[in-house]
Amino acid sequence: MKLSIIISALTATVFFSGCKDYLDQVPNDRITIEEVFRKKASSEQYLANVYSYVPDLSNQWSDNPWLGNSDELDVTWTKYSNYALNLGNISAGTVLFDKWGNLYAGIRSATYFINHIDENVEILALNGQAQIDRYKAEARFLRAYFYFLVMQQFGPAVLVGDKELPAGATAADMQIPRSHYDTCVNYIAAELDAAAAVLPLRPMNNDQVSDAEYGRATKGIALAVKSRLLLYAASPQYNGNTDVATFKDKDGKPLISQTYDATKWARAAAAAKDVIDLGIYSLYEDVSGDPVKSLQGVFLQAWNNEQIFVRKSNGLSNWDVHCMPRSAGGWCGMAPTQEQVDAYFMNDGLSINESSNYSETGFTDVAGLSVYNMYINREPRFYAHITYNNSRFQGGNMQAMGTITFFVSSPNGKNGHPTDFSKTGYLVRKNVGTQTNDGSGGNGAKQNRPYVLFRLAEMYLNYAEALNESDPGNTDITKYLNLVRKRAGIPQYGEGASPLPVPGGQPEMRAKIRAERRVELAFECHRWFDMRRWKIVAQHMGDMHGMNVNRDGNDFYQRSVAATHLFRPAMYWFPISQYEMDRGKQIIQNPGW
Helix, strand or coil, rough: CCCHHHHHHHHHHHHHHHHCCCCEEEEEEHHHHHHHCCHHHHHHHHHHHHHCCCCCCCCCCCCCCCCCCCCCCCCCCCCHHHHHHHCCCCCCCCCCCCCCCHHHHHHHHHHHHHHHHHHHHHHHHHEEEEEHHHHHHHHHHHHHHHHHHHHHHHCCCCCCCCCCCCCCCCHHCCCCCCHHHHHHHHHHHHHHHHHHHHHHHHEEECCEEEEHCCCCCCCCHHHHHHHHHHHHHHHCCEEEHHCCCCCCCCCCCCCCCCCCHHHHHHHHHHHHHHCCCCCCCCCCCCCCCCCCHHHHHHEEEEEEEEEEEEEEECHHHHHHHHHCCHHHHCCCCEEEEEHHHHCCCCCCCCCCCCCCCCCCCCCCCCCCCEEEECCCCCCCCHHHHHEEEEEEEEECCCCCCEEECCCCCCCCCCHHHCCCCCCCCCCCCCCCCCCCCCCCCCCCCCCCCEEEEHHHHHHHHHHHHHHHHCCCCCCHHHHHHHHHHHHHCCCCECCCCCECCCCCCCCHHHHHHHHHHHHHHHCCCCCCHHHHHCCHHHHEEEEEECCCCCHHHHHHCCEEEEEEEEHHHHHCCCCCCHHHHHHHCCCCCCCCC
């Protein structure tokens, strides 16, 4: 059998047999798999296949719910599962956006690689044990990351460890219970530490920094995942959450800690600081000094020093089209809510409830355009992230700067298309590559760029939040919060030009950090998880608002209900599918399902 046929067969095994049978053995053909692990190229392709399980988060309409099932965005199309999820049409029999099986397929594939890469005599002869060790560390990192993703969506995981089940494993062999959440955290953190100890500081090829290697695991990537892992573990959803006291294993032990432990916050703060102290990342700033260009460049300038972990292969060109207005050839459907619009600060650094610069009455002439005062004097992140009525835009099919309107009878309004219109009167502008020209069924240019999964600004905010909980009053809290605000072009707390008062106490600082996080990390798949880990989902879900897209003229500027995003307590975690429950008799279902 030719090597290419072997790889094709292996790839099919990895991708298609693994989606459901997450505890099954990887290979059925022992000769084929042994051949793969004797050859350098085939082993490297196997590892590349393990990387392919890193989710592509650019599709937030049919593949992922993290934006459209939060309070920051509404996906306009009812044909996708986001709509069903927001209506509450989910159960153990019908698990929408079910990532469980696919992630465990990735876990299983990574484990098999870890256990067999030492057999590759060709790599040993050409590159030595150091290359084997690096590849094994990459797989160890990926496995830990996949476990973390399981925990994000489902809570406590089934820890399989390094065990490979035999090809003829019986159902009885696969009865492995879920582990206590803290046990999972400690296991994953240790795996990430082990990987970080071996992985290079920068993407390397033959001891040289290599563009081709970007996206592969590094020490900073492993530590960044550990930072997010420990931040979540320290948060109210997992740290002394008595609301789920009845969520127990078969022996009656709670799967979520019932006792608050302040040291978890200290551990999370230290993990974030470890990433910062590597000294190889920096907040991206455009050479022009324009904050809006800096905020856009974080995502549009590939491989800049703020990006920590990225996915090179992605569907961002489709994200661009889904976010663009119809007048640019786009599909006009990724619609920020009024709740998210209201979260942005004013240019004086204050919230809309605190600032005297905010008004919801009247209009201001801006370059001959009548702009609603709600959109005047907002912070740079608002203008970098949001396309609003009578804002200026150039991209896609628009060869010159034009004005975007969402009135009912406007070029992008409800009357112009039965499905492709914003229900809120806004579109996402953040991370939209304006050079993409792929809408309306066209085959235009695509602005290829990596999808950013982790970046330095998050580490600053992780550190500030965890430090505020573990060591309130520490000056580093304000320091790192201010670094984010300074790059955003708004006044800082206690320093810089026109400083704002430093928040006076732990609760006030907590509120400021959360508000900053909501704006800085908007539309990056954080809000869904942040609301849950803070246990504030019920306060923010329900009716989502926007402008009145059923009206023209000034009647458009009325707060109106655009959609309803249902939430009930069971939805803190997704249900584990009934298929998996039937197979794994030791698995306890999540509360409420």
